[in-house]
Amino acid sequence: MRVLHVISAPGQGGAGHQLRLLVRGLPHDCEVVTLARAGMVTAAIRDGGTTVHELGTGRGAATIVGLRRLIRRGRFDVVHTHLYRACVQGRFAARLAGVRHIVxxxxxLSEQLIEGRPASAGARALYLAGERAGQATIAVTPAVAGRLRAWGVPEARITVIPKALDPDEFRYDPVLRAVARARLGIEPGVPVIGGVGRLAHGGGFDHLIRAVGEVPGATLLLVGDGPARVALERLAGIEGVADRVRFAGAVGHVREMLCAMDVFASPPGSATAGLVVLEALAAGLPTIYATCPPLEELAAARxxxxxxxxxSARDPQSLPRALRTEVLCHQERHGSRLPPRSAGDRYCAKAMAAAVDRVYDRVTGR
Incomplete structure (x- = not known):
């Protein structure tokens, strides 16, 4: 079966990495078309042997016409769209090209934002119009599924399949650790507390900057970029820890940065859906988190x-206290790494691909 994946911007919110893992695990002839300029994630998809088409940054009717032409030429059996713009334009184009199976x-998705942009009534109506052209919608979290239902997407069309990871991609490598620390100007024996995510206002990384001031001798490594970076750099200066905070910027893959860390922290307010916490566990890091649905499910099941x-959501001192404890434990282990851990097979890339393939089976009647 031939499947075309249409994605708006491969680097947005980790969707590109999820698509890379998906096409690698699906037992079908997959191709990818991106509606944005090529980036590191697109190159990784192409390096994996998947054909990648670049339609550029055009919008509106021109994009739909270009997609329709590509879909007809490729004679695809299924069109699978990813992210808002691709879900609107890609589903319309697939329907115009005569494709009957659209996922x-x-x-x-939220009441206020659609992938970082204001969620106007017009944007929601356009999404729903495109949704009616398809047959099934996959939500990566129960919260996204709830928002789809609130918007009017029928329950029967919605399937929750969580984001996943390949644990082997995050295994610890001391060579990568040494290279990353040397580039960041961090001495080998300095304990490093790390955080990963988009540096947005209200994203929680201000808590980490304040907390690191209460962890003597530790350095804070923030991986990611966003509109709050300048404000966070200014806050580090105000708190007197500017010399102990490193801003690594956006990276194509976080493995090297995770290798450079000794403790991982996902503070209150960070919107990661828990996947980055699972990546840190796979890298052998002790993790401190405010919200991580996969781990919360496991904790509820004992x-x-x-x-x-x-x-603790009620104790503002729980973050610096937990950081001090984990740094002390790291020192008592003489810097040795914890073994890789996971939240179970449900969050493995192979399980995600198998679940998506079952959706294909359902919509195609295989």
Whole structure:
């Protein structure tokens, strides 16, 4: 079966990495078309042997016409769209090209924002119009599924398939650790507390900057970029820890940065859906988190993961206290790494691909 994946911007919100893992695991002839300029994630998809088409940054009717032409030429059996713009334009184009089997994946939807942009009534109406052209919509979290239902997407069309990872991609490498620390100007023996995510206002990284001031001798490594970076750099200066905070910027893959860390923290307010916490566990890091649905499910089932500590929502001192404790434990282990841990097979890339393939089976009647 031939499947065309249409994605708006491969680097947005980790969707590109999810698509890379998906096409690698699907037992079909997959191709990808991106509606944005090529980036590191697109190159990784292409390096994996998948054909990648670049339609550029055009919008509106021209994009739909170009997609329709590509879909007809490729004679695809299924069109699978990813992210808002691709879900609108891609589903219309697939329908115009005569494709009967259309699937979409919704990653980030809220009442206020659609993937970082204001969620106007017109934007929601356009999304729903495109949704009626398809047959199934995959939500990456129960919250996204709830928003789809609130918008009017029929329950029967919605399937929740969580984001996933390949644990082997995050295994610890001391060589990568040394290279990353040398580039960042961090001495080998300095304990490093790390955070990963978009640096947005209200994203929680201000808590980490304030907390690191209460962890003597530790350096804070923030990986990611966004509109709040300048404000966070200014806050580090105000708190007197500017010399102990490193801003690594956006990276194509976080493995090297995770290798450079000794403790991982996902502070209150960070919007990661928990996947980055699972990546840190796979890298052998002790993790401190405010919200991580996969780990919360395990804790509720009394199957807590070793080395994962949930912060108290009512105690503002729980973050610096937990950081001090984990740094001390790291020193007592003489810097040795914890073994890789996971939240179970449900969040493995192979399970995600198998679940998506079952959706294809359902919509095609295979």
């Amino acid at each position: 979409a994946t919704a990653y980030h 199957s807590a993961v070793d080395g994962a500590h949930r912060l």
